[in-house]
Amino acid sequence: xxxxxxxxxxxxxxxxxxxxxxxxxxxxxxxxxxxxxxxxxxxxxxxxxxxxxxxxxxxxxxxxxxxxxxxxxxxxxxxxxxxxxxxxxxxxxxxxxxxxxxxxxxxxxxxxxxxxxxxxxxxxxxxxxxxxxxxxxxxxxxxxxxxxxxxxxxxxxxxxxxxxxxxxxxxxxxxxxxxxxxxxxxxxxxxxxxxxxxxxxxxxxxxxxxxxxxxxxxxxxxxxxxxxxxxxxxxxxxxxxxxxxxxxxxxxxxxxxxxxxxxxxxxxxxxxxxxxxxxxxxxxxxxxxxxxxxxxxxxxxxxxxxxxxxxxxxxxxxxxxxxxxxxxxxxxxxxxxxxxxxxxxxxxxxxxxxxxxxxxxxxxxxxxxxxxxxxxxxxxxxxxxxxxxxxxxxxxxxxxxxxxxxxxxx
Numbered sequence: 001x002x003x004x005x006x007x008x009x010x011x012x013x014x015x016x017x018x019x020x021x022x023x024x025x026x027x028x029x030x031x032x033x034x035x036x037x038x039x040x041x042x043x044x045x046x047x048x049x050x051x052x053x054x055x056x057x058x059x060x061x062x063x064x065x066x067x068x069x070x071x072x073x074x075x076x077x078x079x080x081x082x083x084x085x086x087x088x089x090x091x092x093x094x095x096x097x098x099x100x101x102x103x104x105x106x107x108x109x110x111x112x113x114x115x116x117x118x119x120x121x122x123x124x125x126x127x128x129x130x131x132x133x134x135x136x137x138x139x140x141x142x143x144x145x146x147x148x149x150x151x152x153x154x155x156x157x158x159x160x161x162x163x164x165x166x167x168x169x170x171x172x173x174x175x176x177x178x179x180x181x182x183x184x185x186x187x188x189x190x191x192x193x194x195x196x197x198x199x200x201x202x203x204x205x206x207x208x209x210x211x212x213x214x215x216x217x218x219x220x221x222x223x224x225x226x227x228x229x230x231x232x233x234x235x236x237x238x239x240x241x242x243x244x245x246x247x248x249x250x251x252x253x254x255x256x257x258x259x260x261x262x263x264x265x266x267x268x269x270x271x272x273x274x275x276x277x278x279x280x281x282x283x284x285x286x287x288x289x290x291x292x293x294x295x296x297x298x299x300x301x302x303x304x305x306x307x308x309x310x311x312x313x314x315x316x317x318x319x320x321x322x323x324x325x326x327x328x329x330x331x332x333x334x335x336x337x338x339x340x341x342x343x344x345x346x347x348x349x350x351x352x353x354x355x356x357x358x359x360x361x362x363x364x365x366x367x368x369x370x371x372x373x374x375x376x377x378x379x380x381x382x383x384x385x386x387x388x389x390x391x392x393x394x395x396x397x398x399x400x401x402x403x404x405x406x407x408x409x410x
Contacts, residue, residue: 257363
């Protein structure tokens with residue numbers, strides 16, 4: 001009887017083992033399927049179930065676990081993004097474009113929104129915004145306060161990550177990554193030790209390369225937090241430096257704004273004067289080379305005029321004329337921060353157009369320079385007009401040959 005019971009128990013054990021082996025094989029197949037679908041978290045979960053059913057860790061399980069961990073490890077460096085193009089604005093940062101289906105798009109951000117705060121922190125410039133977003137993890141919430149027209153709006157966004165842009169420092173902004181790194185390194189060491197006697201096959205070399213990659217990261221928490229503080233300090237320094245640059249630029253813009261508003265070429269025409277008075281005092285100039293735009297109350301709102309028209313028969317070349325005039329403008333308004341070359345347009349082998357803009361966020365007027373070079377002459381025009389009257393210049397410029405180019409800098 002005792003012999004029968006022993007045999008029966010042995011049979012049950014064998015059957016259970018066979019059943020467990022079959023179930024374990026199923027779990028490993030599920031792990032491979034998850035890996036092929038690039039679901040690496042699910043892969044590791046299925047491998048945990050596989051190892052538990054077998055009561056030990058198999059080489060194939062450990063290898064697949066390490067490769068899955070390596071895929072997850074690479075994702076730790078993808079910087080976060082919300083899908084906007086931005087530029088500095090005197091009140092915060094201005095949204096100039098929104099990527100379709102991005103976090104910003106889904107949350108309802110719009111072009112020309114001005115972002116004031118991020119997670120209750122006032123944002124002064126684009127660098128500060130980027131530094132406060134890029135180290136977030138995929139799916140993290142961020143809270144934005146923005147100005148739309150005169151209305152304050154609060155938005156909640158779930159950040160995306162950019163697979164095209166990595167930052168090696170991002171790993172330090174989540175302390176959970178240290179625990180992940182510790183387990184990851186432990187698995188690579190275990191695999192290399194177990195497989196060393198089998199020779200340097202392809203898998204061994206692959207895991208060894210991964211293990212060497214992990215060597216540069218801290219192995220204890222004290223070293224981890226020390227490195228983390230270095231990264232935080234570096235990020236803080238970048239933001240502080242940009243804040244100083246923005247402040248310096250703002251002071252420059254404030255200073256140069258009055259120059260833009262008061263500047264007149266050769267002191268010929270003053271925006272704001274009565275056109276009838278101007279016709280009496282500048283009759284010859286207006287007839288020869290000026291175009292003026294004025295409102296119904298006869299006040300000059302904008303003007304243009306040709307100030308250079310030189311034939312090649314003279315000593316000065318067209319190139320020298322352009323360079324000389326640009327030097328005068330740059331000397332008047334200082335460094336090039338306010339002086340922007342909008343575009344150079346080659347219309348043909350001999351016909352070139354150049355467009356420049358002089359502007360400040362604090363000025364009431366804008367100055368646009370247009371220089372045309374053709375074989376026999378260089379024609380240059382200047383437009384000065386109030387920013388509130390851009391439509392006047394726009395309508396005038398629409399009559400020129402290339403409408404798309406002429407309206408491109410508005």
